[in-house]
Amino acid sequence: MTDASKQSVFDIAVIGAGPAGMTAALLFASKGFDTALVAPKVNHEDGRTTALLQASVDLLDNIGIWNELAPRAAPLSKMRMIDDTGRLIRAPETTFDSAELDLPAFGYNLLNKDLNRILEEAAVREPNLTFVHALAEGYDFDEAHATVHLARDNTISAKLVVAADGRNSPARSAAGIDVRRWDYPQVAVVLNLEHDRPHGDASTEFHTPTGPFTLVPLPGRASSLVCVVKPEQADALVALSDDLLARELETRAHSILGKFSIASKPQKFPLSGLTAKRLMGPRLALIGEAAHVFPPIGAQGLNLGLRDVASLGNILSTAKAQSKDIGAHDTLEVYEKQRFTDINSRTAAVDALNRSLLTDFLPVQFARSAGLYLADKIPPLRRFLMREGIAPGTRRKSIGAPQIKE
Known part of the structure; x- marks a missing residue:
């Protein structure tokens, strides 16, 4: 890392030091771009977890940090879906x-604070x-360069x-990029648990009338939980x-x-959605x-965000190799076109699954149940869905990842 006081002109300025921002900054820097990472600080207190799918693991391995993360992660070798809606038609x-x-494994689950710390190191x-420890307070964009105003x-x-x-x-607002926003009548309660029985590296998702109740493995006899319920619940x-909450959650998990x-400490997050109408300005x-x-x-x-990072990194490297302007409209248009299908399809799929759990409409219940039934009974369809769940358009030979080291 260079001294921010000695340099104020860069190839790329990444705004934000969350996992996606830090990974992007590291990737760009590793490809030879003079890169600034602009953010006041890194969050070292985030107790939530992230399940990194294989494509994300590959990216982190490419920038040289997966070996540091692997001992702190639990593999997700199986994904189990259980219909716990109690409705007439069940999958x-x-x-x-x-x-x-x-x-x-499909991927690996680890604590966000471990991921953030290792990315920062x-x-x-x-x-x-160059890590610029400051808040970006404004932006000017012109034909030749962008200016980031700091304190x-x-x-x-x-x-x-x-x-x-x-x-x-x-930054998006400064560029005048509009977004579409929507809300769900749900809140996610998020926390980590310890339990008596081993999880067997299996992630279990109960489909309930208020949304998913998902247990994701952590190292040892521990799991992270996302419990989606109504706001009042x-x-x-x-x-x-803690004792009463543990008993309530164990009951909801049927003591598996x-x-x-x-x-x-349990945290709660209202569920909402957003898509930007443009990915570039x-x-x-x-x-x-x-x-x-x-x-x-x-x-x-986050996995979708890391696919943004990988895509943009490849496009910028190609532009650099061809002596093209990395910030030009034509360069960024390639990125936008490449990412829109993945973003829109994932957003639609997650939205449809979530809404299907909230409705009592029988045709929707039937469609969801039939889809899972066919996935269970038709191996080629099941394998296709698994590959697409890891990353769109992948093939088995392209999604291998390093083993976790003991």
Whole structure:
């Protein structure tokens, strides 16, 4: 990492030091771009977890940090779906096994604070990366470069600004990019648990009338939980003592992992969605939650953002090799066209699954149940869905990833 006081002109300025922003900055720097990472600080207190699918693991391995993350992660070798709606039409229990794709796991689950810490440590070691510890307060975009205004009248300029500054992205707003927003009548209660029985590296998702109840493995006899309920139910859950909450959650999980104990403070997050109508502006590209937000279902959120990062990194490298302007409209238009199909299809799929759990409309219940039944009974369809769940358009030979080291 270079000294921010010695440099104010960069190839790329990444705004935001969440996992997507830090990964993007590291990738660009590793490809030879003089990169600035602009954010006040890194979040070291985030007790939530992230399930990194294989395509994301490959990206983190490419920038040289997966070996540091692997000992802190739990493999997700099986994904088990259980219809717990209690409705007239119910889907059969369906289990997806990574062994069918000749993979050790679909992905790996780890604590966000571990992911953030290791990304930050890698940023400190990277010579082409400057961490500017400041809040971006304004932007000017013109034909030649973008200017990022910081506190005390300081500025930096770059050929390209990459906005990884979240769902309320000031950079996106400064570029005049509109978004579509929507809300769900649901709240996600998120926490980590310890339990008596081993999880067997299996993620279990109960489909309930209020939304998914998902247990995702962590190292040892521990799991992270996302429990989607109505707002008033979320308020009641987080108000319980740890002992009462553990018993309530164990009941909802039908004791499949034995006795529960609470391992982290429960948090609640209202569910909402967002898609940006453009992924680019003048000398600006959007990634992660600056571009798309949807409910925590199917481990798609950060993984979709990291596919943004990988795509943009490849496009910028190609432009550099061809001596093209990395911030030019034509360059960024390639990125936008490449990413829209993946973003729109994932957003639609997650939205449809979530809404299908909320409705009593029999044809919708039938369609969801039939889909899971066919996935369970037709191996080629099941393997196709598993591959597409990891990343769109993948083939078995292209999604292998390093084994976790003991």
